[in-house]
Amino acid sequence: EVQLVESGGVVVQPGGSLRLSCAASGFNFVDYAMHWVRQPPGKGLEWVSSLSWDGDNTYYADSVKGRFTISRDDRKSSLYLQMNGLRPEDTALYYCGKDVGVAGTYIDSWGQGTLVTVSS
Amino acid sequence: IQMTQSPSTLSASVGDRVTITCRASKSISSWLAWYQQKPGKAPNLLIYKASSLQSGVPSRFTGSGSGTEFTLTISSLQPDDFATYYCQQYSGYPFTFGPGTKVDI
Numbered sequence: 001e002v003q004l005v006e007s008g009g010v011v012v013q014p015g016g017s018l019r020l021s022c023a024a025s026g027f028n029f030v031d032y033a034m035h036w037v038r039q040p041p042g043k044g045l046e047w048v049s050s051l052s053w054d055g056d057n058t059y060y061a062d063s064v065k066g067r068f069t070i071s072r073d074d075r076k077s078s079l080y081l082q083m084n085g086l087r088p089e090d091t092a093l094y095y096c097g098k099d100v101g102v103a104g105t106y107i108d109s110w111g112q113g114t115l116v117t118v119s120s
Numbered sequence: 121i122q123m124t125q126s127p128s129t130l131s132a133s134v135g136d137r138v139t140i141t142c143r144a145s146k147s148i149s150s151w152l153a154w155y156q157q158k159p160g161k162a163p164n165l166l167i168y169k170a171s172s173l174q175s176g177v178p179s180r181f182t183g184s185g186s187g188t189e190f191t192l193t194i195s196s197l198q199p200d201d202f203a204t205y206y207c208q209q210y211s212g213y214p215f216t217f218g219p220g221t222k223v224d225i
Contacts, residue, residue, distance in 0.1 A: 037163075037217075045155075045163065045206050047215040059213040095162055105210045106153035108174070110162035 002026040002109040004096045009114030016086050020114055022079040022096030027109075029077035033099035035107055036070060036081050038092035038116075048094070049081065053102040064090075086118045121145050121209050125218035132223060138194040140221045142207035147187045151211040154183055154192045157220075158203045166205075167192065197223070 008020040022034070036048040049070040050059045058070050069082040079096055093115050097107035122145035132138050142152065150170035155163035165174045167183035170190055180195040194201055202225060207218040 035215075044220045045157075045208075045217040047208070047217060050213070050215070059215075061214050100168070104213070104215075105151070106165065106168050106208060107155075107163075108165050108168075110164070112162055 002098060004098060004109060004111035006094060006096050006111045006114035009094060009116045011117045011119060012086055013120050014087060014118055016118070018083045018086065018116060020081040020083065020094055020096075020116070022081075022111060024077045024079065024096075024098065027098065029072075030074045031102065033102055033104040034070075034072060034079045035097040035099060035104070036079075037095045037097055037107070037110075038090075039095070039113070040089075040092045046092070050099075050104045051079070052104060057104075059104065083116070086116075088118050090116060091118045092116060121148060121211060121216055123207055123209055123216050123218040125205075125207060125221050127221060128219065129222045129224065131225065132197050133225070134197055134199060136197045138197050138201075138223060140192045140205055140223075142185075142190045142192070142218050144188045144190075144209055144211075148209045148211035150186045151209060152183075152185070152190050153208045153210065154181075155206045155208065156201075156203045157206065163206065194223075 003025045035050045051070045067085040093113040096111040098109040100108045152170045154167040157163040171183045204222045
């Protein structure tokens with residue numbers, strides 16, 4: 001069974017930094033692209049970032065480009081999101097998602113999310 | 121690519137046939153997925169490639185369309201189907217979700 005467990009969400013001040021982690025199990029992590037998707041409280045889903053299976057290709061939403069960095073550690077079957085220069089509008093539940101394949105398409109498994117609150 | 125959905129909210133009863141529309145601002149061929157999200161839960165994949173049913177999803181869910189206009193149909197609404205539904209295009213980065221359609225009683 002695929003399991004994705006996010007962690008690292010906390011309350012942080014504007015301008016601060018945070019690293020989210022996603023621990024994966026139940027599938028061969030090295031074979032799949034991975035994604036981060038966020039959902040502000042009471043609002044819809046927003047795609048944030050994606051990473052190809054080999055880590056060579058990264059993609060970002062315009063709203064986070066230059067501030068967030070996605071990465072993976074295949075030895076630990078883990079996905080990360082380094083978040084710098086945090087803004088109040090980054091407040092959201094952040095989901096980790098497993099792609100159906102190698103390149104990045106749609107998400108066939110989701111974690112339960114980790115909450116990031118940006119507030120002074 | 122901008123995604124829109126209509127309606128934003130839909131009130132229906134058990135047994136009703138329900139249709140949700142998703143439109144893309146430019147052609148995405150069939151590179152569209154549909155997700156269902158219940159309150160306090162992560163989204164769940166229903167449909168991929170516009171019309172392919174994800175394994176384990178009941179056959180009352182069907183997807184159709186191509187290009188810029190897509191529909192998700194629930195043939196006979198069940199109590200478990202009251203939720204919010206999102207479309208997502210994966211024709212190209214940045215990926216985008218629709219704003220969601222809430223199906224309530």
